Amino acid sequence: PRKFYSANHDEIMAGYTTDIYFVKTRDLLKENGSLDVPVVAEIFSKEAGVFAGLPEVLSLLKDKGVKVYALEEGMSFSPKEVVCRIHGPYGAFGMYETVILGFLASSSGWATAARECVKAANGKPVLCFGARHVHPAVAPVMERVALVAGGCTGASCILGAKLAGAEPQGTIPHAAVLIIGDTVKTAILYDSVLPEQESRIILVDTFKDEAEESLLVARALRKKLDGVRLDTPGERGGVSPSLVQEVRWRLDMEGFSHVRIVASGGLNPEKIRLLSQAGADIFGVGSYIAHATPRDMTMDLKVIDGTPIAKRGRLPGIEENPRLKRFL
Template sequence: MKTNLTMLTDLYQLTMMNGYFKKGIHEDIAVFDVFFRKNVCEGGYTIVCGMEEVVHYVQNLAFNDHDIEYLKGLGLFDDEFLEFLRKFKFTGDIYAVEDGTVMYPGEPILIVKAPLYQAQLVETAILSIVNFMTLIATKASRVCYAANGDPVLEFGLRRAQGPEAGLYGAKAAIIGGCVGTSNVLTGKMFNVPISGTHAHSWVQKFDTELDAFRAYADTYPETCLLLIDTYNVLDSGIKNAITVFKELREKGYEPLGVRLDSGDLTYLSKEVRKRLDEAGFPDAKITASNDLDEYTITSLKQEGAVIDSWGVGTKLITSYDYPSLGGVYKLCATTNKEGILEPKIKISENPEKINNPGFKKVVRIYNSFGKSEADLIMLSDEEIDTSKPLEIFDPIYTWKTKTYENYKVKEMLSPLFLKGICVREKKTVEEVKDHTRNELACIWNQYKRIKNPHIYKVDLSQKLWDLKQNMIAQKKKF
């Protein structure tokens, strides 16, 4: 895609850029962290998504003549600044985790290190992209975890918050674990599986339900899956479906199965399964839809529902119960008059809103079996000697410590842009999905629980913790 989203920003980004320009500090280097304070849906982890879209955004940054003319009409900017914008090009560095990476609250998932005016402009769009796609990827992961290996299909386009949300939300859902989507444009753009059969309107169009089923089976004999709840699932739907399935078999075809979209899914699925088996179709699958989410699927499974695959729409594509990730973009370092990078901190009465200062990195600690045990946020110049025991401590309850031996570490962020050039190889959606699967395999099940998950350890290095406490103490004097 070559979409230019340069003007997709908040006005105050431009007014600050103008101010920096007027004060002659716009070329000072600034470091901003992107992070979130809470996991999606109060869960135990979050799957980061949207980095490929960030690449597209940054690569196409440029103010065109229409943009400059519009900004001039606002009466806020003089010709000198507007001409400066006309030559805008991103020349900085961006470090980020890979799409599909499991991350946790408080740790940077993307770091921008660039001239101040450039780093300021990209804030809004980056947050818009990453917040939404991360939200949906994580919601999809939770739904798929609840399905416990059953295929989950994303069916949410018509209920999405606009076309782009439907498009990129479907992509994020695939990355999060869905096996396919009903969204044809997503399938075309990202080469992912698409799925769909027929709606209730198909059945209503024909004189009888049986006529509708026969017509569909005649059109798609090799992939026949019938929606059986237009009128009455047990009195007509499953009976007519079985009649058509027998006719298909006589022609040399086997049906895929049936779909339930309303009613008591536990009771109906048990009855439908029983009748399909009695009729000689034990391999015919039962697909369920109807405002499903991870909580409903968990409940249906606990009740013994006999459902083979799940179509999840509204509550997935909108993340119905948790509509926003709430990721933030905070300044953590900038160059001084001598050109030396100095840490910056924001103080708040709410401890969770005090950011971690300095140019940093995130290191993940793995045990000898490859399971992740904790994350450590460190200053960029720090190193870990894995030949020695590593002790970490809780950044709030500092007396709580943990020592690791026979462990491995991995830096979670890597260069995405260097000097304005994208340096990361593009991956297919299926490759990113595989990365997500591997990431989830590395975390313990207690962090994946749908409700009341265990809290993953995200600690600060001693050097970073000391820097933060010293800066807080200094700021209290002002």
């Protein structure tokens, strides 16, 4: 019996996740003798964004006998700009329209949101903590693309980070602190089991006020403490600029200037900007990236058997775009 409802790689490859009408189309065109007519298809989005998802499209189309031109992974695109063009017999790729657009829409949505956060942080590290917001089948897709195309510095999802060629990053969750029963005790234990080269960053909002707990932890680990993570829940006002400023001030006052402040919890580009000004050093972003609206992609046939054509509402024939590069 099937464990989960997500499609495995071989199911995607076999076309099981496409829309049924592309299968019907194949039958129809076969009957009509035009299944393998040479066509040119172009893909664009109505909104601007950051282009991503291409490697999966190329994996899908490799050895299908088509030529593929596209922007490079991570390039920005304008509204209605052609981001990908496919030349080949319709039968060779037409059935995958749904799949190709799905790869690009999802990944470009996440990459665009990640890029906005990275720009707001203006050089300070941004970590992607979005895995809990999406189905686990795509969590690694999202976290990988946030790093590779969006510019994030790290990701907490194990497989996502690995696919991006990085080590997964993170601290310890509230659960650990609650079970051990005391933040300082948890910090000391954490320090004792963690490999020496890894960062000691402690979550400080489980039991006590963040300013108090930051100092208690800093006094316990001293030079070995790399950072404290503020993740104040909405029920306590969230992480605010004045909280960051106060924690910074109190740490500095006791000589803990080396301790960095990691902020997380409902961050978005605007909050990142404000918290950065208030003194935060690292930003953990979840929902803003994970909830990104997909960048809807449209694929239009623009040339059929050498003739420029298009459905009503679109411009027939190829729309030149010198930024495209040949990949297949």
